Structures are given as structure tokens and as C-alpha cells.
Amino acid sequence: MSIRLSTRKLHHHPSEMGGARRERSLSTCPTSSLLTVPLEMESLAMKKRAGSVTFSDTTLVAGTSTETYVRISIGGKSYCVRTELWTEQETLMHRFIKMTHNERIKVADDFIPSSGEYYFERNTHFTDHIMDFFSTGTLHQPSNMCLDRFKDELAFWEIPLDQLAPCCTVSTALPKEKSVDAGEDWETEFDGVCLSSIRLRIWKFMEDPQSSIPAALFAFFSVFFVFASVLGLILGSMPEFQADNTNASLYHMMHTGRRGEGDKFSSSLLSDSEFVYRPTDDPHPSLVVMEYVCIAWFTFEYLVRVTIAPRRYEFFSRTLNLIDLLTILPFYLELALPLFGVYASKFKEITAGCWWCVVTMATVGYGDAKPVTTLGKLVATATSICGIIVLAFPISMIVEKFASAQQRSLEEAQLQQGKSSLSFRFYLTNH
Numbered sequence: 001m002s003i004r005l006s007t008r009k010l011h012h013h014p015s016e017m018g019g020a021r022r023e024r025s026l027s028t029c030p031t032s033s034l035l036t037v038p039l040e041m042e043s044l045a046m047k048k049r050a051g052s053v054t055f056s057d058t059t060l061v062a063g064t065s066t067e068t069y070v071r072i073s074i075g076g077k078s079y080c081v082r083t084e085l086w087t088e089q090e091t092l093m094h095r096f097i098k099m100t101h102n103e104r105i106k107v108a109d110d111f112i113p114s115s116g117e118y119y120f121e122r123n124t125h126f127t128d129h130i131m132d133f134f135s136t137g138t139l140h141q142p143s144n145m146c147l148d149r150f151k152d153e154l155a156f157w158e159i160p161l162d163q164l165a166p167c168c169t170v171s172t173a174l175p176k177e178k179s180v181d182a183g184e185d186w187e188t189e190f191d192g193v194c195l196s197s198i199r200l201r202i203w204k205f206m207e208d209p210q211s212s213i214p215a216a217l218f219a220f221f222s223v224f225f226v227f228a229s230v231l232g233l234i235l236g237s238m239p240e241f242q243a244d245n246t247n248a249s250l251y252h253m254m255h256t257g258r259r260g261e262g263d264k265f266s267s268s269l270l271s272d273s274e275f276v277y278r279p280t281d282d283p284h285p286s287l288v289v290m291e292y293v294c295i296a297w298f299t300f301e302y303l304v305r306v307t308i309a310p311r312r313y314e315f316f317s318r319t320l321n322l323i324d325l326l327t328i329l330p331f332y333l334e335l336a337l338p339l340f341g342v343y344a345s346k347f348k349e350i351t352a353g354c355w356w357c358v359v360t361m362a363t364v365g366y367g368d369a370k371p372v373t374t375l376g377k378l379v380a381t382a383t384s385i386c387g388i389i390v391l392a393f394p395i396s397m398i399v400e401k402f403a404s405a406q407q408r409s410l411e412e413a414q415l416q417q418g419k420s421s422l423s424f425r426f427y428l429t430n431h
Helices: 041-050 092-098 101-107 127-136 147-156 183-189 196-207 213-236 248-256 267-271 285-308 312-317 319-340 350-361 374-430
Strands: 002-006 026-028 034-038 052-055 058-061 069-074 077-082 110-112 117-120
Touching: 077 127, 092 101, 101 117, 127 147, 196 213, 196 285, 213 285, 213 350, 285 312, 285 319, 312 319, 350 374
Parallel strands: 069 117
Antiparallel strands: 002 034, 026 077, 052 058, 069 077, 110 117
């Protein structure tokens, strides 16, 4: 009589290793790669009842010190795990290997006496990644699987998330820190502060637009004032929107024209020392009023939020709050600049500054607008470098896509040409 047993050696005898490094700890145990070996059926039945299986010259006795490999089946897929794992992190597999046979049966979902396998009812889509971690010590995240489901599988095997390889998305796998702005933490953050109930209601009104209809209207007006402030700032720097816009049509020629080079601007105005046109000095009164109203709204909102904040240090350390503060400070700093003798720059309007920024980032450099001071030149240098870096990424991707498309087109053309040549040869052969 004969039985079928795996012919693959899972581990050399210790005397044959010669102190060399052992092989990796994991190998699948397929039942299709088999060889007929003469043995007595009664002896096989006795080994099955004893929970042992023979692999070449190495015997695996479940839960004993002579055990070299542990056979487990996860969702019907068989694995052989070395008793000496490559991972130092203590996991469920480490504890499972150290257990006795009776203890393993309690942890596993079932035990299969015919193959000596401990069965776990788990999803097989994650099995290879988990077992690869025990074999190589490196954990990789499956790209086509749900991240939360993968985290649940790691939790079952007691594998920490920090064991993920650097090439995988560690940032998305790690749990996110709780924010004080989250609705669940509002009540706990205001515990023990003065007037906690009133401050909590005001905080919800200003920070959570979904808490009530008035809160949603408040959020809408906040966004409206932001856009109104930006629009008023841009329009107020243009000559067409000044209180005295009689020279608006000649303004651009005055600042871009050059004497002796076909300048159409009146030379009498250039020679008149009393003629000075500064477009940002006197914007239209409606724009001035709109700017004051917006700044008043921003200042009021920010002061209220600072007053009711439960922890002011954390309030000022948050990025969004710092951005809000930086949107208010320029207005008050602009009012204080004349006190320090700082006057307007050569860029008379915001659109001119935007034009200079685009030209500089594109490394064109027409020369119609340029920085004069040392600080301005440093900013221009940083802008040029950033422009080169920013534009280099999309250009390289476009070139790569174009090269790939061209290569595919050439391959398709060659394939089509080859088909045509074969068809022509076949036609000549048969005719």
C-alpha cells in the first residue's frame, strides 16, 4: 500500500546547516505536489491520531519541542510557519507557536486531524500579506483592499500599525488625532471653565454651521465677507476704481513707457513735478467703506472666538486661527507703515504684482517689472526657484505620457505592418 506525501523539503537537518542562516520561515503547503511512498496504512493512522505529519526527514509533532513547522489553514489555504519567526514584535502567532496542542485548539477555530492543521476562519485576501510579515519581517498594505478591513485583520493577529513598511501609506493607516474642533469634544473641553454653558453655545454657533439655521447663516456671511474683502482689495489697487479716475487711461502708459522709445504719454506730464498719480492712495469711497466693514467683521469674529476659547494657547497654535490673524494684521500694519517712514513700492497695483509673479515663475523675465530692494530680490530668487520646481513636475509627466503614447503608437504600427506583410506573403504563397 502507499500514501501521497509532499516531496518538498521544508527545512534541512541541523547537521546539514553548518551554522548557516536558516531559510525563511514560511512556505505554502499545497496538496497537489505529491509523491507515492510505500508505508503501512496502520502506521499512518497512528500518526494522524498522534497529530504528527512526516515531511521528508523532519517530523512535526504538534505542541512539542521537536516541532519545526506549524501547519495552519486560513480560510482553506494551507501554510507552514516556522517555529522561529523572523519578526521580533510579539504577536498572536508568536504566542500560538509557544502553546501546547490543547491550548492551540482553544485559540484556533478548529483542528483538522487528517492534515494536522489548525484552522482559522479568516479572509484569504489578507492572508498572504499577514503571512509574508511573519516570513520576512516586512508588512505591506494591500492596495486593492479596504484600509479599515486590513486594520481589523492586523488587530486580530495583534500586529501594530507601525510595522507597516515605509513604502506603504503609513500616514493613512495610523489613527488620526482627535481635534478639539470636533463636535464630540466640545463639551469636555469646556468643562470647568468660567461660564462654560454660554461659551459652549457661542462656540457651537460660530464653529458648527450644521448646529442650527442661524449658525449656517453666520458661516455664509463669514465666507461672503472674505470674498468681498479680496475683491475690494484688488479693485482698490486699480486706477479705474479710484475716486479720481480721470488719468486712468494714461496710467499704464505712464508706468510702462520709456522716454525716447516711442512713448505716447504726454512729455509735459512727465516733466511736471507736481503731477503724481498713485492709484492706491484714493480708492473709490464705496470700496473704502466695504474694506472697513469687512475688517470690522473679521476683527469682531476673531476677538469673540479668542474670548470664548477654552484654551487660548491651543487656540493660537492652530493653523487656521493663525491664518485668520494674518488676514487682519495687514490692515492695521498698513495704517502704521507711514509712522515708520515706509511708503508704497514700485508695484502700484496688485494685478501688476501678479503679472510679475507669473513672469518670474515662468522664468521669462520681460523686465517691465522688477524688484529693487535686497529683500525683494531675495523673494524674486525664491519665486524663480519654486517656479522651476513647480513647473518641472507637470512638464515631466506630460513628456512621459507623450513618450509612452508615441511608443504604443509605433508598436501598433509595427504590429499592423507585420500583419499586412504576413497577409501579403500568405496571398503570394497560395496564388
